[in-house]
Amino acid sequence: MRRALFALALVLMLIGSLAFAGDAEIKAAQTVIDSQLKAFIADDGATAYSFAAPNVKQIFPSVDTFMNMVTNGYAPVRKPRSYSFGKVEETAPGSIVQQMLIVGPDGKDYEAVYTLQRQADGSFKITGCSLRAATSVST
Secondary structure (H helix, E strand, O other): HHHHHHHHHHHHEEEEEEEHHHHHHHHHHHHHHHHHHHHHHHHHHHHHOEEEOHHHHHHOOHHHHHHHHHHHHHHHHHHHOOEEEEEEEEEEEEHHHHHEEEEEOOOEEEEEEEEEEEOOOEEEEEEEEEEOOOOOOOO
């Protein structure tokens, strides 16, 4: 009986720690997004670029090409008036999809959906971002 209770307690602790690990991963991914947005606002292209994953850096191999892409195609992300985190999902271990609610420089509402992947060094990097005008957004 004691062994069964001990085993049950061990399983419950393991399940609890797995949920906590997911929460920690989500927080880490959100910190990366927040840090990149703050770097954009501060016109710090090098720092903003440092949060891009290798697949993004392969397409945009320099800070200048990356910043040109963001400035020309993602103005609400480049210079948001405000932003907040929406729905988030850990789609697989180390893979996060994060919805962002953004008020762009034009005062309009946008939805950005970020994808992030844990890297070999344990950090999260942004693998992509899709942006659309928000007609109605649920959180």
